[in-house]
Amino acid sequence: MNIATRVTVLHLRIHGAPFDTYRELFTVLGDITPVVQALPPDSALLELDGAIRYFGQSPAQLADLLQTRLAARYGLLSTGGIGPNRMLATMAADAAAPGTVSVLGDDPVEQAGFLRTRTVRELPGVGAALERSMAKYGIQRVGDLADLPVSTVQRIAGASTGRLVHERAHGTDRRAVTPAGPPATLTSGHRFDHDVLDHEQVRRALLAAAGDLGTRLRAAGQATRTVELQVTYADRSTTTRSRTLREPTAHTPMIRDALYSAFTSLGLQRARIRAVTARTGNLAAATGTAVQLTFDRPTESHRTLEPVLDRAARRFGSGATVPAVLGRRLPRGQDTR
Incomplete structure (x- = not known):
């Protein structure tokens, strides 16, 4: 086992932190050390x-x-791992x-004893495809790989990948902790006036959030690469899912x-939903992004229509035009923007 030069790293995972609260947490973390790197959405x-x-x-x-x-400040539960580098702490x-908090001495x-028992998929750099390839050769644990x-x-x-994962199987991770706060984001959401089971109501709320976020992004001259969804349940627990887009x-x-994809992936059946919150992250200037033509008529027609809708919103206010499915108002609730 060739453990790299020791720096003490803490990986802290905060459970159930709303998007806006997650950003606030870095004031608390920064009181302990200035070397803090955000790992959205919760670590x-x-x-x-x-x-x-x-x-x-x-x-x-x-x-x-x-x-x-x-x-004490936020009522949030957190779980931690401490190790001599990023990988082992995580x-x-x-x-x-x-x-x-789990501490590696x-x-x-x-x-080495801890690392050898872990599955190869837990190593950074080993994805699903490489895991399957290794399994064909009987490589399932980090110890097998090492x-x-x-x-x-x-x-x-x-x-290059082989050299990298072999190093990591021996405990070496050359990545440093790079000071970086949470990326700039836009948030939109809806809190229902009662806990709902009807997924159609949830999808309508997500459609409204998408329209709001799209309008605000275009008004700011920005584009997003990641979209995150947080679902809050009746017991106030939350689940977060994210999607990385093909292009900003x-x-x-x-x-x-x-x-919609993030919500479907949750596979919810009888869960009572109290609120949904959507966030766009990894924002960049729209002028620096390329647009891939889809050759899909509805998609391209909507791209052409969006500037018209944006001008209507600037002149008559947000919500001046909405999709027909939102002509029936969402169940009365609190906008969480």
Whole structure:
């Protein structure tokens, strides 16, 4: 096991944080260390070396302090993992019970014992396709991968990917924690006046949110690459799903389809839904993005129509024009924008 030069990293996962609250959390995290990297929609990486020296506390004590502050200020449960690099901290967090912190000690033997038992899919750089390829050769655990010569792994995964995942199977992760807050986002949503089971009501709310986000993106001259959906249930628990678009866009139908896809992926049956919130992230200037022609008549017709709808919104106000399906008003509720 060749563990890289040690830097103490905490991977903190915050459960059920609404989009806007997630951004606020970085004030709390920044009180402990300035080296904080956002991992939307619910996690962050913190490099703790400076904080350990400054506060005179152990990594576990600092993690407990953060968990206590997040619970006290926001009522949020968090789970953490501490390790000598990003990868091991994340894997430790994945193995921790909710509300706890899993700490990988300084002993390389302990670290190797933990790592060898994990599945190869848990290694950064191993996706579903590579996992299937490895399974054909009986490589299922990280230990199986670590025991192979690097040349054998490269024959399976390719030269660069093979070298990378072989390094990571031996505990090496060269990625640094890069200070970065949550990306700029736009948020739109709807809170129902009663918990709903009817998925058609939810889809209408998502359609309205897509229209709102598309209009605001175009007005700001921006395009989005990611779309996230947060569903809040009757018991106030939440689920978040995200979709990465093929190209940056401010086109309402593409945002709508991403939201519909995220909602369908939840596979909800009898869940009572209290609110839905949509967010667009990874924003960029629309002038710097290319638009791929779809040769789909309805899609291209809507692209042509959107500037007209935007001018109507600027002149007569938001909601001056809506899709026919929204002619019947959504169930009365609170706009969560």
